[in-house]
Amino acid sequence: MQMEHPKPHAIVIPYPYQGHVTPMINLAIRLASRGFTITFVQTEFIHQFMCKAQNLPAASFDLFAEARKSDLDIRYTTISDGFPLDFDRDLNFNEYWESMFRDFPDRVDEIVVKTMEADVLPETPPFLLVADTFYTWPATIAKKHNMVNVSFWTEPAIVFSLNYHLELLRQNGFSDKTQHGNAENYINYIPGIQSISTRDLMTYLQDPEAIPMLIKIVEKGFEQVKKADFILCNTVEELELETLSALNQKHPTYAIGPINFYTDLTKTSIAKSLWSESDCTQWLNSKPSGSVLYVSFGSIAESNKEEIGELAHGLLISEVYFVWVLRPDIIGGQESDVLPEGFKDVIKNKGLIVPWCNQNMVLSSPATGGFLTHCGWNSILESIWYGVPMICYPFLVDQPTNRKLVVDDWKIGVDLCEGEQVRREEVANQIDILMKGENSVQMKQKIQKVSKKLHDSMDAEGSSCTNFDRFVVDLKAKFC
Numbered sequence: 001m002q003m004e005h006p007k008p009h010a011i012v013i014p015y016p017y018q019g020h021v022t023p024m025i026n027l028a029i030r031l032a033s034r035g036f037t038i039t040f041v042q043t044e045f046i047h048q049f050m051c052k053a054q055n056l057p058a059a060s061f062d063l064f065a066e067a068r069k070s071d072l073d074i075r076y077t078t079i080s081d082g083f084p085l086d087f088d089r090d091l092n093f094n095e096y097w098e099s100m101f102r103d104f105p106d107r108v109d110e111i112v113v114k115t116m117e118a119d120v121l122p123e124t125p126p127f128l129l130v131a132d133t134f135y136t137w138p139a140t141i142a143k144k145h146n147m148v149n150v151s152f153w154t155e156p157a158i159v160f161s162l163n164y165h166l167e168l169l170r171q172n173g174f175s176d177k178t179q180h181g182n183a184e185n186y187i188n189y190i191p192g193i194q195s196i197s198t199r200d201l202m203t204y205l206q207d208p209e210a211i212p213m214l215i216k217i218v219e220k221g222f223e224q225v226k227k228a229d230f231i232l233c234n235t236v237e238e239l240e241l242e243t244l245s246a247l248n249q250k251h252p253t254y255a256i257g258p259i260n261f262y263t264d265l266t267k268t269s270i271a272k273s274l275w276s277e278s279d280c281t282q283w284l285n286s287k288p289s290g291s292v293l294y295v296s297f298g299s300i301a302e303s304n305k306e307e308i309g310e311l312a313h314g315l316l317i318s319e320v321y322f323v324w325v326l327r328p329d330i331i332g333g334q335e336s337d338v339l340p341e342g343f344k345d346v347i348k349n350k351g352l353i354v355p356w357c358n359q360n361m362v363l364s365s366p367a368t369g370g371f372l373t374h375c376g377w378n379s380i381l382e383s384i385w386y387g388v389p390m391i392c393y394p395f396l397v398d399q400p401t402n403r404k405l406v407v408d409d410w411k412i413g414v415d416l417c418e419g420e421q422v423r424r425e426e427v428a429n430q431i432d433i434l435m436k437g438e439n440s441v442q443m444k445q446k447i448q449k450v451s452k453k454l455h456d457s458m459d460a461e462g463s464s465c466t467n468f469d470r471f472v473v474d475l476k477a478k479f480c
């Protein structure tokens, strides 16, 4: 009698932030649609957020219930991050990250053991551990349990490469302020990166002492990634060819992005937002084509009242239509009144202000003609996908580096007060450049070309799809 070949089983663990959870969910579905059994492990804290966003009771919420209707074998479980649910993880981020660094691996270890014990034939025990590159333990835990480790990088290859070459940067004194102070220097010794200004480095490299915990996490995470069996990167070969080629010489790196846009994902509707989404459709439908500026700073960036005030006045001066996502915690805490006095009365039908929205829906609307963005990597990929040029206003972590790609390398966006205090006149001016006149036409044409590269990469014969196929073949070869 011939034995039915068992399905490969993967434990998949996203990093507990919106910009990491969404691509990991999509990767899990992608793997499940290729015949993998998935155990998706979400922190209880993020689970609660998703339930609240869906207005569903936490006890019965199952992120992948819809996916299972399409015969995908995805199990869903939660894990404690070690803190009570009402602990403010943003305010106490040092304590939170320290514990994620120190204590979380033991919890993951427990769940791996539990998943292994719970598994019965004809399935095999999980042989694959898929985890975010920012985690500081995946290769160690995978090795302990004789599993294959896949490291998933949710940011561009250039950021990966800079982190990968941290030691080389150190040797060249990048973090030595006594050597270069705040002056601009160019780094041209990283393989696959022709030249990058120190001002375009990730904020945790520009100023390692600002949040020492962050650089510690990156350091440890990249020690682990060097021991990973596979690295997947949510980018596109045609966008970052040189960087990826250089990385590939060190470590097999598969560019499989933009993972959030695999077409067969549309068959399963999974609510991935951590906050409930305001519907902007009707409002957008009432506006002329290309007339609306979408303004959003993602899920983590924090601003202040003065900055919000300048942006608000800039929008008024430009007279553009706008959708503005102002998270309730945009200036930290829960201050409700962050806009200048009377602003909402003045804008009338000119602007729609929401706490959170379905960003893909807004960007895909014909009315949307520009995106004032914090340069989160998901936001950039989404903006390119829908052909919406950007005004770049980076805040932290990888965002300044992502800005360089958009403005300096691909020329599909403009800067806003780079490195300077934002001013209302400049806001209005950049909106005009992006959305009106000759410049805006050229920018639109350019982004459409880049957008085509993204769409092409997702075709069956495109680079991201074939890279994913190659990855699955290479992976299954380890399994069989």
Ligand code: UDP
Binding pocket: 017, 018, 019, 020, 022, 273, 296, 297, 298, 299, 300, 301, 325, 355, 356, 357, 358, 359, 360, 375, 376, 377, 378, 379, 380, 382
């Ligand atoms: N997003 C959304 N609604 C909003 C704002 C953001 O759905 O109102 C989504 C956006 O589509 C993206 C993610 O949140 O997928 C933000 O990720 P990104 O990498 O851009 O930034 P981060 O939040 O990690 O800084």
